[in-house]
Amino acid sequence: MKYRLNICHLYPDLMDTYGDKGNIITIRQRCAWRNIDTTLTKISVGDKLKTDEFDIFFFGGGQDKAQEIVGKDLKSKKSTLTGSIENGAVLLSICGGYQLLQKYFKTIDGTVIDGIGLFDAYTVGSNTRMIQNLLIEINPDLQKEIDKAYQNTKYKIQNTNLVGFENHSGKTYLGKNLKPLGKVIKGSGNNGEDKTEGAIFKNAFGCYLHGSLLPKNPHFADYLITKALERRFGKISKAFLRIKLKPLDDSIEWQAHQSAIKKML
Amino acid sequence: MDIRLTSAILLGKITSLILKLSGSGATAAPGLFALKIDPNLIKKLSRKIKGGSVIISGTNGKTTTARLTFDILSSKYKIIHNRQGSNLLRGIASTLIQKAPVFGKIDFDLGLWEVDEATLSAAIENLSPKKIVLLNLFRDQLDRYGEVDTVRRNWQKSLSKLPKDTGLVLNTDDPGISFLAKSCKAKTIYFGVNDAQTNLPAIDHVADIKYCLNCNSKLIYKSLFSAHLGHYKCPNCGLGRPTPVIFAKNLNFKTNLTSSALLSIDHKVLTINYSLPGLYNVYNILAASAVSSNFDISPQIIKEKINGFSTAFGRFQKTEIDRKQIITMLIKNPAGANEVIRTLAQKDNLNLLIILNDNIADGRDVSWIWDTQWEVLKDKVKNITVAGIRSWDMATRLKYAKFKLSKNDIYKEISYSIADSIDKLNKNDTLIILPTYTALLEVQKSLSRLGGGKKWHEN
Numbered sequence: 001m002k003y004r005l006n007i008c009h010l011y012p013d014l015m016d017t018y019g020d021k022g023n024i025i026t027i028r029q030r031c032a033w034r035n036i037d038t039t040l041t042k043i044s045v046g047d048k049l050k051t052d053e054f055d056i057f058f059f060g061g062g063q064d065k066a067q068e069i070v071g072k073d074l075k076s077k078k079s080t081l082t083g084s085i086e087n088g089a090v091l092l093s094i095c096g097g098y099q100l101l102q103k104y105f106k107t108i109d110g111t112v113i114d115g116i117g118l119f120d121a122y123t124v125g126s127n128t129r130m131i132q133n134l135l136i137e138i139n140p141d142l143q144k145e146i147d148k149a150y151q152n153t154k155y156k157i158q159n160t161n162l163v164g165f166e167n168h169s170g171k172t173y174l175g176k177n178l179k180p181l182g183k184v185i186k187g188s189g190n191n192g193e194d195k196t197e198g199a200i201f202k203n204a205f206g207c208y209l210h211g212s213l214l215p216k217n218p219h220f221a222d223y224l225i226t227k228a229l230e231r232r233f234g235k236i237s238k239a240f241l242r243i244k245l246k247p248l249d250d251s252i253e254w255q256a257h258q259s260a261i262k263k264m265l
Numbered sequence: 266m267d268i269r270l271t272s273a274i275l276l277g278k279i280t281s282l283i284l285k286l287s288g289s290g291a292t293a294a295p296g297l298f299a300l301k302i303d304p305n306l307i308k309k310l311s312r313k314i315k316g317g318s319v320i321i322s323g324t325n326g327k328t329t330t331a332r333l334t335f336d337i338l339s340s341k342y343k344i345i346h347n348r349q350g351s352n353l354l355r356g357i358a359s360t361l362i363q364k365a366p367v368f369g370k371i372d373f374d375l376g377l378w379e380v381d382e383a384t385l386s387a388a389i390e391n392l393s394p395k396k397i398v399l400l401n402l403f404r405d406q407l408d409r410y411g412e413v414d415t416v417r418r419n420w421q422k423s424l425s426k427l428p429k430d431t432g433l434v435l436n437t438d439d440p441g442i443s444f445l446a447k448s449c450k451a452k453t454i455y456f457g458v459n460d461a462q463t464n465l466p467a468i469d470h471v472a473d474i475k476y477c478l479n480c481n482s483k484l485i486y487k488s489l490f491s492a493h494l495g496h497y498k499c500p501n502c503g504l505g506r507p508t509p510v511i512f513a514k515n516l517n518f519k520t521n522l523t524s525s526a527l528l529s530i531d532h533k534v535l536t537i538n539y540s541l542p543g544l545y546n547v548y549n550i551l552a553a554s555a556v557s558s559n560f561d562i563s564p565q566i567i568k569e570k571i572n573g574f575s576t577a578f579g580r581f582q583k584t585e586i587d588r589k590q591i592i593t594m595l596i597k598n599p600a601g602a603n604e605v606i607r608t609l610a611q612k613d614n615l616n617l618l619i620i621l622n623d624n625i626a627d628g629r630d631v632s633w634i635w636d637t638q639w640e641v642l643k644d645k646v647k648n649i650t651v652a653g654i655r656s657w658d659m660a661t662r663l664k665y666a667k668f669k670l671s672k673n674d675i676y677k678e679i680s681y682s683i684a685d686s687i688d689k690l691n692k693n694d695t696l697i698i699l700p701t702y703t704a705l706l707e708v709q710k711s712l713s714r715l716g717g718g719k720k721w722h723e724n
Contacts, residue, residue, distance in 0.1 A: 013475050017404060017412075022635030022665070029665050045483075063412045069481055131408045133629070165630040167407055210632045215661045252664055256657035263623065263654070
């Protein structure tokens with residue numbers, strides 16, 4: 001059986017400031033190395049989003065002005081997008097994309113920009129820009145799931161972290177029941193105060209990790225691919241993982257992961 | 266006598282002497298110290314330049330444009346220029362101190378200043394320039410500059426205060442640059458490329474502007490040359506590309522990395538044949554020609570100087586070691602790196618060494634390598650090596666662009682990577698080194714140790 005995943009890049013013409021397309025390149029390439037086909041569709045202002053067409057959504061960061069334009073258009077896609085996530089679709093959102101999926105963004109001068117409320121969280125503009133390498137320890141519940149999807153331990157490198165680069169002035173606060181993606185080890189994360197970074201809602205993830213994130217965090221990349229396959233083709237067995245999602249040689253990726261961490265400590 | 270100014274100059278000169286004796290290439294320190302004593306030093310000294318000052322700024326091409334402009338204007342004027350210096354205020358101050366006697370007499374016709382994007386407003390305030398050249402604005406070191414829109418807003422604010430006898434020289438093909446004329450009284454002239462397309466290999470452009478800065482509608486491009494540079498128009502409010510008085514057409518980029526074009530200056534058309542590659546250098550040439558013709562240099566002289574120009578430090582710089590050619594081309598942001606990649610894609614069997622550092626001057630965020638389309642070079646490369654502090658990130662980028670790379674091709678130490686890459690070359694082969702900014706400084710040191718060329722600050 002030939003496996004195929006449909007990927008949707010949301011607003012690539014407006015939200016593509018920080019090299020985040022590396023995440024899409026990584027997902028597609030890691031699929032291709034396992035003979036899994038992928039399609040990539042770009043959806044932007046004015047385009048129609050159909051229900052359940054996509055297995056993976058990607059939503060990157062942009063400039064404030066672009067974020068305004070996108071914020072307006074996103075309202076028309078709200079029900080389809082939240083419906084897809086309720087049905088288990090995978091979504092990775094970073095920085096500006098992550099903010100627009102929350103309840104609202106209050107800018108420094110008090111203007112409130114509505115989000116679509118997929119994440120029970122909100123962001124408040126601040127005067128300090130949080131710009132640095134960011135290292136987090138993955139949420140333990142998620143880590144257990146990642147360990148099932150990514151079983152390669154031959155690198156002797158701790159695979160319980162994510163590393164990237166943050167560049168934001170908005171401070172994000174999570175609602176009581178929303179799980180963070182991880183705990184900040186080094187850097188600011190969501191708000192620089194409560195040590196949380198990012199958010200998890202079903203298979204939707206938000207975070208401030210540029211870098212690009214997925215190339216040098218291959219365990220998280222493979223986890224997202226696994227979740228997308230599961231949704232499309234049903235519960236995945238261990239044998240399937242071993243055969244279909246066979247481990248790749250990720251030594252270069254893990255070296256990149258390590259060299260980013262080394263720069264911080 | 267202005268005691269504050271005199272002591273500032275004196276301190277600057279002493280610092281400079283000490284640095285020289287210790288063999289250091291640091292060019293900003295004298296200005297940095299002197300400005301602490303007299304913060305108005307630049308204002309006071311630059312006022313004495315007879316014909317006033319010209320400022321050149323933009324994300325890409327500042328150094329090359331400034332050097333070419335210097336070459337052309339020097340045919341008629343005595344120019345003071347921050348050639349070796351940094352392009353921040355301290356670098357401008359250093360240059361002024363170096364050229365001023367202790368009592369602050371300045372004997373120059375014109376000041377020519379390359380200015381960092383984030384320093385433009387302060388430079389305008391200190392130099393009260395006669396002319397300002399703005400080349401382009403692209404995403405670059407977002408960890409330092411913040412958003413491109415923020416930089417542009419700051420520019421807009423300070424340009425709106427210019428008196429109306431200031432001359433603005435703007436790139437008409439960058440909608441984010443031509444837009445700046447709207448909010449200011451200064452006299453504006455435009456330069457641009459009038460061809461409908463170029464003969465360079467295609468690349469996926471990373472544009473920072475896709476929507477009209479005036480009304481947020483999607484811009485329509487009749488021609489798109491590079492990033493967001495091209496022939497654009499807003500279908501909604503009608504904002505479009507102003508007609509340039511200085512333009513180039515019939516661009517021809519040759520595989521030996523030389524170029525030719527027709528250059529039109531005030532209705533006079535000249536054929537230029539010059540030894541610089543790539544589209545980005547066409548814009549540098551246009552900007553330099555526009556300024557020079559405004560200072561009454563004849564088209565004939567401009568043409569001669571363009572044809573005879575050899576490049577600035579690290580920007581297509583050629584060196585020879587053991588009958589092997591080494592070409593160094595600085596890369597520092599997606600727009601610039603994509604143009605370098607496109608230029609190199611004209612050739613086959615490339616021997617490449619890419620060096621990625623993440624120091625403050627490089628940008629600490631290396632995400633930009635994912636906005637750069639290395640894929641275009643995959644089938645054009647014979648040998649490829651990576652080095653630098655973030656060599657593993659670069660290696661990962663190349664792996665996902667499907668280059669074949671072994672661990673032996675990945676170096677941390679820049680000097681080893683250079684020595685080994687040169688070693689591997691056959692006689693008469695060429696090594697192309699693509700370093701980020703702080704890596705470039707190390708490349709220059711390594712090359713001069715191996716016997717190729719001068720130290721960079723003596724250039």
